[in-house]
Amino acid sequence: xxxxxxxxxxxxxxxxxxxxxxxxxxxxxxxxxxxxxxxxxxxxxxxxxxxxxxxxxxxxxxxxxxxxxxxxxxxxxxxxxxxxxxxxxxxxxxxxxxxxxxxxxxxxxxxxxxxxxxxxxxxxxxxxxxxxxxxxxxxxxxxxxxxxxxxxxxxxxxxxxxxxxxxxxxxxxxxxxxxxxxxxxxxxxxxxxxxxxxxxxxxxxxxxxxxxxxxxxxxxxxxxxxxxxxxxxxxxxxxxxxxxxxxxx
Amino acid sequence: xxxxxxxxxxxxxxxxxxxxxxxxxxxxxxxxxxxxxxxxxxxxxxxxxxxxxxxxxxxxxxxxxxxxxxxxxxxxxxxxxxxxxxxxxxxxxxxxxxxxxxxxxxxxxxxxxxxxxxxxxxxxxxxxxxxxxxxxxxxxxxxxxxxxxxxxxxxxxxxxxxxxxxxxxxxxxxxxxxxxxxxxxxxxxxxxxxxxxxxxxxxxxxxxxxxxxxxxxxxxxxxxxxxxxxxxxxxxxxxxxxxxxxxxx
Numbered sequence: 308x309x310x311x312x313x314x315x316x317x318x319x320x321x322x323x324x325x326x327x328x329x330x331x332x333x334x335x336x337x338x339x340x341x342x343x344x345x346x347x348x349x350x351x352x353x354x355x356x357x358x359x360x361x362x363x364x365x366x367x368x369x370x371x372x373x374x375x376x377x378x379x380x381x382x383x384x385x386x387x388x389x390x391x392x393x394x395x396x397x398x399x400x401x402x403x404x405x406x407x408x409x410x411x412x413x414x415x416x417x418x419x420x421x422x423x424x425x426x427x428x429x430x431x432x433x434x435x436x437x438x439x440x441x442x443x444x445x446x447x448x449x450x451x452x453x454x455x456x457x458x459x460x461x462x463x464x465x466x467x468x469x470x471x472x473x474x475x476x477x478x479x480x481x482x483x484x485x486x487x488x489x490x491x492x493x494x495x496x497x498x499x500x501x502x503x504x505x506x507x508x509x510x511x512x513x514x515x516x517x518x519x520x521x522x523x524x525x526x527x528x529x530x531x532x533x534x535x536x537x538x539x540x541x542x543x544x545x546x547x548x549x550x551x552x553x554x555x556x
Numbered sequence: 557x558x559x560x561x562x563x564x565x566x567x568x569x570x571x572x573x574x575x576x577x578x579x580x581x582x583x584x585x586x587x588x589x590x591x592x593x594x595x596x597x598x599x600x601x602x603x604x605x606x607x608x609x610x611x612x613x614x615x616x617x618x619x620x621x622x623x624x625x626x627x628x629x630x631x632x633x634x635x636x637x638x639x640x641x642x643x644x645x646x647x648x649x650x651x652x653x654x655x656x657x658x659x660x661x662x663x664x665x666x667x668x669x670x671x672x673x674x675x676x677x678x679x680x681x682x683x684x685x686x687x688x689x690x691x692x693x694x695x696x697x698x699x700x701x702x703x704x705x706x707x708x709x710x711x712x713x714x715x716x717x718x719x720x721x722x723x724x725x726x727x728x729x730x731x732x733x734x735x736x737x738x739x740x741x742x743x744x745x746x747x748x749x750x751x752x753x754x755x756x757x758x759x760x761x762x763x764x765x766x767x768x769x770x771x772x773x774x775x776x777x778x779x780x781x782x783x784x785x786x787x788x789x790x791x792x793x794x795x796x797x798x799x800x801x802x803x804x805x
Contacts, residue, residue, distance in 0.1 A: 357606075357637055357638075358636045358637060358638070360636075363702070382700065382702060383702070383704050383705055383708075384702055384704045385634040385635075385636060385704055385708070386634075387607045387609075387634060387762050388606055388607060389606075389607065389762050389763045389764075389765065390762065401760075401761075403760070422710070451631065452701065453612070453631060453632070453633055453702065453703060454702060455632050455633045455634055456632055456761055459632075459634070459761055459762050460761055460762065461671070461761075461762055461763050511650075511652070512650075512705055512708055512709055512710075513636050513638050513639065513708050513709065513710055514638045514710050515638075516638065
């Protein structure tokens with residue numbers, strides 16, 4: 308999704324040019340013929356999901372750093388669509404929390420309505436991949452036990468910068484930097500449940516719709532964000548999602 | 557929302573007549589002039605929410621019957637929009653659960669985009685009220701600790717039969733019957749956190765959008781549903797939401 312003067316558009320990015328897509332990016336997209344140099348656009352969140360599903364404790368080292376067991380099945384939770392923001396939009400720390408943490412993650416974008424998808428068929432329901440930051444009010448997560456409040460604040464789900472449709476997700480570097488200093492360095496090969504198994508598990512519970520987003524968990528190294536800092540999550544083969552941090556006005 | 561032959565329509569119900577509304581039911585609706593006798597329509601879920609927020613342990617007797625403390629703040633969780641069904645659609649028990657419970661509840665439907673709403677102003681952001689059944693795979697809720705899987709299966713959020721826009725929610729009977737036998741009998745006056753306080757709490761976390769639904773918690777008496785049974789939740793001043801129960805095919 309890109310913002311130009313005037314208007315917002317869905318587009319396909321190639322060679323730093325955004326080519327406008329008619330209607331929506333699912334299936335075989337229709338191109339309108341209009342295009343803009345990427346440098347003349349502002350990138351928006353690449354998708355407005357009907358739901359965001361996330362997997363907790365999906366890297367052994369991260370589960371241990373928070374003192375948790377590695378679960379026997381994927382541990383899922385939901386983030387509201389109102390928490391989604393795009394690249395370069397500020398993450399707003401609420402006054403009610405003393406510790407707002409970054410969690411860099413690979414995100415899967417669903418391409419078609421589906422249910423009961425087997426792991427080996429997961430690729431057929433995936434539109435592509437993007438980068439996510441599963442921002443979490445850690446103190447509230449500990450206090451509530453339920454993850455919902457801690458992970459549902461407006462701005463707590465940065466997504467972007469775009470969706471890469473041709474990517475093997477099985478062994479990609481996931482890196483998070485705060486003000487240029489590396490804080491998380493993981494590889495998707497270390498996921499407890501890889502992408503196919505996550506799709507099988509989630510789609511056995513709920514129907515997945517085009518545009519739904521699944522966050523696949525964060526590697527070790529999570530930590531707090533302060534107003535004035537900038538956090539960047541990079542997934543190899545996709546790109547870098549950068550967001551400044553402010554205190555919620 | 558009603559289904560007629562042909563098509564689905566938003567409508568206003570009065571004197572057992574459904575009057576068609578143009579576009580959407582928010583703000584001052586525009587009537588098209590078309591109408592149908594209610595008896596000639598099939599009622600659908602009254603709203604397709606962008607998110608469903610629910611409050612756990614909001615009646616003291618229910619918190620105690622499951623062995624839980626009454627929380628000091630509202631305990632919130634999310635259900636996916638794909639779990640919503642309308643009246644008379646079957647609740648499907650997944651093979652993965654041995655105990656699928658009913659939970660009859662008053663549901664609040666949001667009428668306009670809002671954030672940081674004070675309890676005393678809550679009425680200004682509410683479109684109206686409907687009836688909900690927060691269906692829960694109790695065994696999975698206990699096993700996972702996180703509520704998400706247990707409450708997110710397709711068909712686990714019956715809503716309906718309609719939205720009542722002129723209602724005082726402060727002291728209404730909430731009754732659940734299974735095959736005509738009364739199983740839950742509560743009053744909204746016994747909520748730990750009444751509707752206004754819930755709206756204040758939730759809207760301080762996340763922006764609420766028109767059509768978003770908030771389930772306000774269930775009174776004591778929850779219990780399991782079996783295939784072949786019929787479950788009816790009645791909220792005084794609104795109506796009765798009835799759904800048959802099947803095993804998921």
